[in-house]
Amino acid sequence: LDNKSMFHSRVHIEAGDLVIAYMSRDNLSAVIITPGEEIHNKFGRYSHNDLIGQKFGTKILYLPDISYITMRLGVRVGGKVIEAGTGSGSMTHSLSRTVGKSGQVCSFEYHEPRFEKALEEFKSHGLNNVRLQHRNVCKDGFGDATGVEAVFLDLPAPWEAIPHAMKTLRPDIITKICCFSPCLEQVLKTVSTLRSEGFADIFTQEVLIRTHELVTQTDPDHLGSVSSIVNRLKAHEKRKVERRAVQMKMARDKARKQKEAEAGAPNMDQSEPGSKRKLDADGTANDVQTQDVAEENIEDQDNNDATWIDPETQLDKIVITKPTAEMKGHTSYLTFASYYPESIRNALASQDNGKSAMA
Ligand code: SAM
Known part of the structure; x- marks a missing residue:
């Protein structure tokens, strides 16, 4: 604050x-x-x-169900949607945003204090596209609501409201319904009613929230064939030999330059046998000794190479998503169905007849 x-x-x-x-x-x-x-x-x-206008402490992040329901119901900008009951109004806010200024949400709540509170809240939040009515939709239906594209029922007995909801649906398009019920007994009653009322494409889903972690690991499926691994190892070995040859050459050049510099130096110490600074008459011993030193250095570098990882030869790493063991949910079962009005059923039937006549 x-x-x-x-x-x-x-x-x-x-x-x-x-x-x-x-x-x-x-x-x-x-x-x-x-x-x-x-x-x-x-x-x-x-x-x-x-x-702005929300109470401090308001929960504004909605459950994933809302977005899933909205998507499955095909709610669109400019569309008309029914929602019953209103409850906290969280779904109403989301639907209102989805249909936008050109659409409408018809929301119904029979519990008077809840209706009053929602009415006040919708007004203060400027939800001008929401028409909230105080009504028992199971008993009294959805009033004068017509031209509805999608219906969302979040009630204890949605099967009682389904026959009323049908009267509100647009007769010219395929419309959708979703019933949100916490237990399977309710789902069974809802599904039987949807069937008897002529709804199609009926299916029930359970939305479970499951978090996933991102993990990097060696992909056993990406190891490839034995021959591809052998080839990769050979390539690695070849590069190692080439690198070693270059390093050897550089060491020799360096030693030669050092020898030339020492040969021209006035106070060169020639008294120490075995010294790399010693210059023999023909220079051979010195050359070999210097080369030995150079090779020792290279050997050290190669030993250090044990920790060097060739990006091309390391095993493929993949990022995988790992579901957490804990499964959060469940909020409810979602039963979806579509209603094909007579005009569309006839059109589909004549299409089918056309196809079978051609066959
Ligand atoms: N979807 C709401 C939300 O987003 O907060 C929650 C709805 S809540 C589970 C169910 C609501 O439906 C309650 O507020 C209840 O009063 C209302 N309700 C139950 N039966 C009803 C009916 N027959 N007609 C209208 N509203 C009803």
Whole structure:
């Protein structure tokens, strides 16, 4: 909290406030709320504008289910979506953002205090594309809502609302429904109702959150054939010999230069037998000895080469994702289905007839 809020305790976030964005226990960041800016992290992009007006302590990072549901329902900019019940309104916020100004979210909540709170919140957050109604959708249906492309039911008894939801669907396109239920008994009832109401493509999914770690390891599948490994080792050996030859030549050149310099030096010490500075009459012994010294040095370098790794001969490394043993979830089962209106069913049937006539 900034000074203002320390001395005048405020409930809602304002521009210029210092807020702590809490992603997890070890992932926190301090952010000054600046209109037009965004918090960008691995969970997504969060506009500062969306935080203004929110209560301090508000949870703004949504469960992965929301994005999955939105994607599977094919919710689009300009689309019309039904959501029941509204609850905390977190899904409503997300749907509202997805359909945008040109779309509409029809949200229904029968619990009056929850409805009032959501109404106030949506107003203060400027969710002008949300039409919130206080209504029991299982008993009274969805009112005058029509032209709906997608329906999301997060209710204890979605099967009671499905027949009402059908009346709201667009008759000219394939529409979608998703029912969010925590237990399989509810799923079974939902699936039977969807079937009896004529829905197709019915499937249920469980969204489990599982984190993955990135690990680098030798890839056993990338070792290649025995002959490819032999070839790589041969290539490595060849490069080693070539390098050694170059080093030898350089050492010899250096020794020769040193010998020439010593030959021309006035106080050369010729008294020490075996000294590398000694110059024999024909110079041969000195040459051999100097070369020995040079070779010793090279030998040392080759021994050091044990730690040298040729990038071409080291085994392939791969980065793999390793799922953590712990499986987080489950939030609920998601049952999806599509409704093909009569016009589309007829069009598909005539296409099929055309194909079989051609065959
Ligand atoms: N999707 C919501 C969210 O994002 O926070 C959570 C919904 S919560 C699990 C279920 C809500 O549905 C509750 O607020 C409950 O009052 C409301 N509800 C239950 N049955 C209903 C009905 N027949 N008509 C309208 N709302 C209903």
